[in-house]
Amino acid sequence: MSVVTEFEAGPRAANPAARSDRVFGTLTFAAAVVVLLTLLGVFVSLAMGAWPAFQHFGASFLVTAKWNPVTDRFGALAPLYGTVVTSVIAMLIAVPVGLGIAIFLTETCPRILRRPLGIAIELLAGIPSIIYGIWGLFVFAPFMQSVVQPALIDTLGQVPLIGTLFSGAPYGIGMLTAGLILAIMVLPFIASLARDIFLTVPDMLRESAYGLGMTRWEVNRHIVIPHVRTALVGGIMLSLGRALGETMAVTFVIGNAHRISASILQPGTTISAAIANEFTEATTPLYTASLIALGLVLFILTFIVLAAAQFLLRRMKQKSGV
Amino acid sequence: MASMTRRKAVNAVMMALSTGAAALGLFVLAVILIHLVAKGAGALNLAVFTQDTPAPMDAGGLRNAILGSLIMSAIAVTIGTPIGILAGTYMAEYGRFSKLTKVIRFVNDILLSAPSIVVGLFVYQLLVVTLGHFSALAGAVALAILVIPIVVRTTEDMLLLVPDQLREAGLAMGAPRWVVIRTIAYKAARAGMVTGVLLAIARISGETAPLLFTALSNNFFSLNLTQPMASLPITIFQFALSPYDNWQSLAWAGALLITVAVLALSIIARLVTSRKEKA
Numbered sequence: 001m002s003v004v005t006e007f008e009a010g011p012r013a014a015n016p017a018a019r020s021d022r023v024f025g026t027l028t029f030a031a032a033v034v035v036l037l038t039l040l041g042v043f044v045s046l047a048m049g050a051w052p053a054f055q056h057f058g059a060s061f062l063v064t065a066k067w068n069p070v071t072d073r074f075g076a077l078a079p080l081y082g083t084v085v086t087s088v089i090a091m092l093i094a095v096p097v098g099l100g101i102a103i104f105l106t107e108t109c110p111r112i113l114r115r116p117l118g119i120a121i122e123l124l125a126g127i128p129s130i131i132y133g134i135w136g137l138f139v140f141a142p143f144m145q146s147v148v149q150p151a152l153i154d155t156l157g158q159v160p161l162i163g164t165l166f167s168g169a170p171y172g173i174g175m176l177t178a179g180l181i182l183a184i185m186v187l188p189f190i191a192s193l194a195r196d197i198f199l200t201v202p203d204m205l206r207e208s209a210y211g212l213g214m215t216r217w218e219v220n221r222h223i224v225i226p227h228v229r230t231a232l233v234g235g236i237m238l239s240l241g242r243a244l245g246e247t248m249a250v251t252f253v254i255g256n257a258h259r260i261s262a263s264i265l266q267p268g269t270t271i272s273a274a275i276a277n278e279f280t281e282a283t284t285p286l287y288t289a290s291l292i293a294l295g296l297v298l299f300i301l302t303f304i305v306l307a308a309a310q311f312l313l314r315r316m317k318q319k320s321g322v
Numbered sequence: 323m324a325s326m327t328r329r330k331a332v333n334a335v336m337m338a339l340s341t342g343a344a345a346l347g348l349f350v351l352a353v354i355l356i357h358l359v360a361k362g363a364g365a366l367n368l369a370v371f372t373q374d375t376p377a378p379m380d381a382g383g384l385r386n387a388i389l390g391s392l393i394m395s396a397i398a399v400t401i402g403t404p405i406g407i408l409a410g411t412y413m414a415e416y417g418r419f420s421k422l423t424k425v426i427r428f429v430n431d432i433l434l435s436a437p438s439i440v441v442g443l444f445v446y447q448l449l450v451v452t453l454g455h456f457s458a459l460a461g462a463v464a465l466a467i468l469v470i471p472i473v474v475r476t477t478e479d480m481l482l483l484v485p486d487q488l489r490e491a492g493l494a495m496g497a498p499r500w501v502v503i504r505t506i507a508y509k510a511a512r513a514g515m516v517t518g519v520l521l522a523i524a525r526i527s528g529e530t531a532p533l534l535f536t537a538l539s540n541n542f543f544s545l546n547l548t549q550p551m552a553s554l555p556i557t558i559f560q561f562a563l564s565p566y567d568n569w570q571s572l573a574w575a576g577a578l579l580i581t582v583a584v585l586a587l588s589i590i591a592r593l594v595t596s597r598k599e600k601a
Binding site: 017018020021023024025027028029030031032034035036038039041042045046048049096097098099100101103104105107108109117119120121122123124126127128129130131132133134135137138139184187188191215216217218220221238241242244245246247248251252272275276279280292295298299302303306307310 | 329330332333336337339340341342343344346347348350351354357358361404405406407408409411412413415416417422423425426428429430431432433435436437438439440441443444446447448467470471474498499500501503521524525527528529530531534535538555558559562563570573574577580581584585588589592
């Protein structure tokens with residue numbers, strides 16, 4: 001401990017060795033500050049760039065659905081809505097399937113296959129999102145248009161109340177398609193994260209539960225999942241953070257329409273897709289500022305989600321004493 | 323308590339569902355990879371590597387885009403690795419017990435998952451607006467910002483795994499701390515740190531969003547760092563959304579190249595660490 005505080009106390013550099021130590025220590029400190037300044041810089045630069053938009057539209061920017069480059073009227077509601085809806089669709093599908101994969105990998109999977117399958121899923125989690133995007137555009141969207149969407153319109157679309165969610169023409173692209181692509185993209189991420197979290201449960205706990213005569217499902221449902229609940233929620237929030245900010249997987253298949261439709265089969269847009277599509281084509285300063293303002297909204301949104309995720313994940317680390 | 327048969331039935335159903343989930347997930351991901359290989363391999367030929375991006379309906383390749391990606395990734399790693407390693411060193415060595423380290427760890431984890439398009443906007447404000455034009459350098463800086471948090475994280479984690487006895491032994495022999503860090507801690511943590519850098523390269527080689535309005539793109543061969551430069555991901559993005567057949571098939575070829583590169587890098591990164599573990 002005394003060695004650690006020596007640098008911070010900053011004693012006079014008495015000999016060359018101590019001086020070079022101070023230089024190196026300061027260098028590492030400077031690099032650490034760079035990390036801090038990067039995040040700060042992102043906030044400040046986005047706030048500055050977005051300022052004209054907030055000055056012009058005020059807080060109504062956040063609740064206006066109009067997006068009209070011709071008349072220079074901009075509002076964030078439609079992309080914000082699209083971001084939230086596509087992410088919710090993605091999480092509704094990816095979370096249960098991802099947890100299922102994690103349970104499979106830690107319980108049912110034959111022992112020989114566990115390692116290779118686990119590695120395969122981790123590798124898939126690293127595949128860049130543009131790959132999912134191009135596949136979504138050329139393969140998945142046509143499949144949605146010719147098979148899935150007509151089926152949805154004919155069945156769920158006819159049900160009262162929820163029918164409007166599945167109404168309209170099958171375009172192939174749209175909110176549902178984007179949400180599904182997002183789900184496929186975050187699936188390996190959630191699965192490998194959940195598996196790692198499940199593996200932190202002490203074997204003793206499982207064995208005691210089995211010893212009491214519980215079935216596999218009961219052990220997972222009543223022992224494993226409650227034991228790691230906090231971390232699991234943290235991991236899910238982390239994946240949600242990814243989904244909210246994802247650009248390329250969504251941009252290809254969302255349709256880029258600044259409108260809020262009742263039907264999830266209709267084209268829409270998300271914050272990241274709007275920025276990716278329109279930024280280099282923004283003709284007026286107010287247009288550019290509005291797009292940067294969208295970026296700021298997205299950053300704040302993901303910041304909150306990611307901060308919450310970290311808080312929860314860290315609580316598990318403290319508890320298990322890692 | 324429910325009856326034994328009922329509990330067994332519930333168990334069977336739930337375990338079948340989890341197996342089904344695994345089968346479904348792996349099936350979908352396998353379908354994507356199969357499509358990618360089928361469409362990408364069909365479009366791959368020597369011209370992809372030797373010719374530049376063509377006009378619509380013309381023959382050509384991806385040479386300028388591949389080279390642009392390599393150049394920008396190389397610069398990004400050159401900028402990001404030293405900063406990341408030094409910052410990680412501060413957190414694990416000099417500032418292990420300081421409050422600042424806790425703050426940086428939090429900030430770093432946010433940067434690790436922050437939307438990359440926001441990083442692109444930041445660098446646009448920082449380097450494109452101020453300098454007045456899009457440039458390969460701005461693209462490289464945007465990628466460097468994605469490299470730093472990955473390297474910071476792995477460096478800190480790996481250094482913390484080095485037993486303190488090793489450091490104490492070095493200090494007891496009279497070596498200054500920075501010599502101990504350099505010759506003992508770095509040496510012990512090297513494999514993990516290399517893995518971090520490799521994973522960072524894998525991460526940025528497919529990143530599209532941060533390049534959209536920093537490096538922009540360029541249909542011609544260019545090595546000028548102050549001018550817009552083509553990159554594989556952006557070229558894929560533009561070509562895939564075009565109506566031209568030849569552009570679309572080049573997009574598939576590019577997508578396959580990126581995937582192979584990313585997978586190869588991740589596998590090498592794993593091998594580096596696993597060999598170390600055995601030794």
